[in-house]
Ligand SMILES: O=C([O-])C(=O)C[C@H](O)[C@@H](O)C(=O)[O-]
């Protein structure tokens with residue numbers, strides 16, 4: 001085959017995607033969330049697509065990265081890492097604190113770079129797969145399962161965004177107590193067939209969240225349950241919750257903030273601890289694994305630096321007897337396809353992956369990916385196996401263009417201030 005896989009054009013399309021009023025410990029989701037769609041075009045006219053965070057700090061890096069990509073080949077995946085190193089990160093973008101709108105550990109320049117690189121890596125793999133007539137999972141070594149299991153990602157939520165805020169309505173209703181959480185879980189099972197459940201916690205005092213998980217355990221006996229307060233609890237509170245829910249939890253996710261606190265909790269409970277906050281980079285693995293601070297790492301190909309880095313992470317976890325699964329943040333179908341391809345290739349993936357996708361009624365694809373029995377079938381068409389719907393992409397981009405800038409950077413605390421003007425990001429531990 002003599003196809004010319006040189007990248008001749010790169011298109012960056014920031015979009016704003018409708019998001020329901022989902023609550024977390026920092027605040028509430030904005031009515032629209034920024035995402036970035038990346039397209040690479042090769043000399044032969046093959047287009048590859050990727051997706052990542054769309055906030056300004058990612059766009060700032062994606063633009064120079066895109067310029068540097070032109071003239072390179074889509075198969076040069078290793079070269080992406082040296083290219084990323086060349087892109088300067090504005091120091092003001094890197095704060096020694098948990099991300100204001102993503103709850104995915106401490107921000108660093110490298111993590112920002114990797115979060116951008118990952119979209120280009122996925123787009124390269126998509127283009128390569130299309131050019132070769134092979135699905136992305138084959139380029140990653142081949143799938144070891146035909147379907148990938150996802151869990152129902154339950155959130156406390158309001159019925160709607162605050163009055164006066166422009167937003168798309170949703171049909172999920174409010175969920176602010178145990179009965180509301182169980183009802184939401186039932187909708188998830190009816191609509192998508194999910195059989196395991198994760199509740200986003202850190203929103204209400206721990207006793208209320210314990211009651212919600214107990215109610216889930218009663219409504220869905222024997223089903224895997226997780227609770228994730230995003231580091232909102234002290235070590236003592238974490239241990240207490242672990243004791244009270246030890247008989248029903250598959251794992252407790254990031255009960256306390258940071259490796260030291262997680263190690264202390266882990267030493268005092270038999271409930272496995274999972275994280276997408278204290279192990280978010282390769283550099284954080286050694287200390288966490290040495291201290292036995294976490295038993296499951298939730299990879300996220302966006303900030304771990306792509307699909308191949310996710311496989312590397314899984315191999316490290318396997319070596320150390322640590323479990324692996326996948327974290328998610330608000331995302332569209334391009335990312336769900338990428339997650340599904342890589343998850344299908346990881347032999348040691350024994351927990352259902354997270355996905356926000358059911359919360360996103362909007363997408364940029366001609367055909368949405370579907371969950372059946374809580375699983376997504378691994379696409380076998382060339383590349384990611386998805387196609388962009390240009391009209392939808394243009395409409396979501398138009399929304400981004402029309403925004404006055406207030407929604408272009410996700411900030412859950414700012415969104416909460418619309419309803420509660422005195423709201424500040426709560427200090428941790430909150431309880
Ligand atoms: O597992 C997690 O920590 C997440 O999914 C982080 C997200 O930011 C979640 O808290 C959210 O969407 O509010």
Ligand SMILES: [Mg+2]
Nearest residue numbers: 228253254276
């Ligand atoms: Mg989490």
